[in-house]
Amino acid sequence: MDGGLRSTCSPSNGEQSSARHVPNTFCFALADAHSKTWICVTHRSRFSKPGDYISMEFAGFPVLIMLGKDHIARAFHNVCRHRAYTLTKKPAGSSLVLGCRYHGWSYDTKGSLVKAPQFDGIDGFDKAQNGLFKIHACTDRNGFIHINLDAGDDIYAPDLEDLMDFSVEHGISSNSKWLTGWEMNGAFNWKTIGASDRTGIGTSNSSAARTSATESFLSMFQRPCIDLSTFQTSFAAPVTILFAFPGWHIWATMTALPVSALQTTIKCNIYSNDGNALTPTDETKFRDFFAARIMALEDHYAATKFIRFEGVPDQLPKLKAHLQLERRSGREIYPGKRESGNSESFCKAEKLCNELDMLTKIGRNAGHARVDSVQVRLDW
Ligand code: FES
Numbered sequence: 001m002d003g004g005l006r007s008t009c010s011p012s013n014g015e016q017s018s019a020r021h022v023p024n025t026f027c028f029a030l031a032d033a034h035s036k037t038w039i040c041v042t043h044r045s046r047f048s049k050p051g052d053y054i055s056m057e058f059a060g061f062p063v064l065i066m067l068g069k070d071h072i073a074r075a076f077h078n079v080c081r082h083r084a085y086t087l088t089k090k091p092a093g094s095s096l097v098l099g100c101r102y103h104g105w106s107y108d109t110k111g112s113l114v115k116a117p118q119f120d121g122i123d124g125f126d127k128a129q130n131g132l133f134k135i136h137a138c139t140d141r142n143g144f145i146h147i148n149l150d151a152g153d154d155i156y157a158p159d160l161e162d163l164m165d166f167s168v169e170h171g172i173s174s175n176s177k178w179l180t181g182w183e184m185n186g187a188f189n190w191k192t193i194g195a196s197d198r199t200g201i202g203t204s205n206s207s208a209a210r211t212s213a214t215e216s217f218l219s220m221f222q223r224p225c226i227d228l229s230t231f232q233t234s235f236a237a238p239v240t241i242l243f244a245f246p247g248w249h250i251w252a253t254m255t256a257l258p259v260s261a262l263q264t265t266i267k268c269n270i271y272s273n274d275g276n277a278l279t280p281t282d283e284t285k286f287r288d289f290f291a292a293r294i295m296a297l298e299d300h301y302a303a304t305k306f307i308r309f310e311g312v313p314d315q316l317p318k319l320k321a322h323l324q325l326e327r328r329s330g331r332e333i334y335p336g337k338r339e340s341g342n343s344e345s346f347c348k349a350e351k352l353c354n355e356l357d358m359l360t361k362i363g364r365n366a367g368h369a370r371v372d373s374v375q376v377r378l379d380w
Contacts, residue, residue, distance in 0.1 A: 036148070036150045036155075037148065038138075038148045039058070039240075040163070040240045041065065041145055041146070041240070042065060043143050043144055043145065043253070044143035044145060044174050045174070045176050045177050046145075046181075046269070049067070049094065050068060050069040050071065050096065050109055051067065051069075051094045052094045053066040053067070053088070053093055053094065054091065054092045055078050055088055055089070055090065056257060056267070057257060058147075058149065059149060059258065061149055062077065063075060063078055063149075064076045064077070064078035064087065064132070065137070066111075067109065068109040068110050069109055069110075073137065074109075074110065074111065074137055075135035075137035075145075075147045076111045076132035076133060076134055076135060077133040079132070080102065081132065081133070085101075087100055087132070091183070096109060097115075103118070105117075105119075105130075107131065107132050111131045111132035111133075113128075113131050113132075136148040136150065139174075140160050140164070142163070142174060143172075143173060144163060144167075144236070162235075163234060163236050163242075166232075169244075170244035172242075172244070172251055172271070172273065173273070175273075176251070176273050177271060177272045177273075178269065178270075179250075179271060179277060180269075180270055180278060180283065181268055181269035181270065182267075183265055183267055183268070184265075184290060184291070185259075185263065185265060185266070186263070186264045186294045187263060187301070187302075188262070188264055188297050188298050188300070189258075190239065190258035192256075192264075192297050192300060192301045193241060193254070193256040193264070225281050225282060226250060226278075226285060226286075227248070228285055230246060231244060231245045231246075232244045232245075239255050239257070240254070240256075241253065241255075249273040249274040250271070250272055250273070251270075251271050251273070253267075253269045253271075254290060255267040255269075266290070266294055268286075268290045270283075
């Protein structure tokens with residue numbers, strides 16, 4: 001990816017809110033940096049069977065990544081095409097059909113609309129035109145999944161050279177196995193994560209390097225605990241850092257998801273190249289490892305009020321250009337935003353929905369038996 005760096009770190013001793021609700025500078029950064037950039041968000045091994053999905057909020061856009069029956073991972077806006085409610089709020093799950101809880105519109109693993117109660121009989125309503133909005137997505141040779149939120153079709157190909165080199169060097173491939181993952185919160189600006197790779201901050205981790213007497217004793221009978229004190233990193237700009245641990249068939253990712261100018265959600269994921277599961281001790285070590293990285297990033301941000309663009313050095317001119325464009329246009333511009341529901345048939349069906357909603361509301365207030373029976377039949 002652009003701006004990819006690699007460094008070797010050997011410590012001496014011992015990862016629906018909306019960008020529209022946060023300060024403008026933060027919006028500009030998100031709108032431009034995330035809406036027109038390829039973003040490494042996960043790995044193919046995160047999905048084991050058709051219907052497996054993960055969801056996340058990215059730059060104010062709810063994103064859904066799902067494995068199709070054809071075993072291709074696709075990305076969609078996690079937004080129902082009916083009235084734009086979030087389709088699934090679960091961070092991960094598995095289902096061959098995702099149904100919207102509000103009025104029952106359902107989508108298959110390719111994002112196609114397969115069920116639209118009350119709309120089926122509407123003259124001119126075309127299910128094929130009302131599938132989930134797609135997000136550009138690609139899976140690279142080593143299994144990393146990249147998305148690009150740009151709503152246009154004229155997008156550049158991702159630059160994967162550094163990521164490829166790092167993957168080859170550390171045996172990372174599409175055959176790697178996802179072991180576990182979790183989210184953590186960080187009190188720092190999302191761009192700070194780019195600085196961690198360049199400056200080596202967050203590399204001091206005495207707790208991960210320390211071995212207790214109990215661990216030493218158990219290691220005589222079990223496979224040795226993973227040593228996380230020496231690792232190599234690669235920065236898949238703008239939001240993901242990869243960690244490889246020489247001598248161990250384990251690698252990990254830390255992905256920064258902006259929440260606000262001062263808050264970041266960090267997705268931490270651990271993978272294996274040999275398929276061996278983590279022991280509880282190893283998982284604890286990883287939790288300490290990531291916690292130490294995040295604390296160091298918080299300290300660094302607090303000390304420097306790091307608001308420059310080290311992770312995306314080419315973004316500042318773009319953000320200024322974006323700001324000027326919005327000023328000229330007199331409105332906020334979100335390159336990844338998609339609009340829906342303007343066709344005549346959609347409007348006709350939507351009018352029917354509104355009328356039924358109104359009848360239901362009136363009936364509820366008046367205790368009207370006939371309208372209540374309509375509601376039961378519709379099962380909305
Ligand atoms: S908002 Fe999803 S079915 Fe109505």
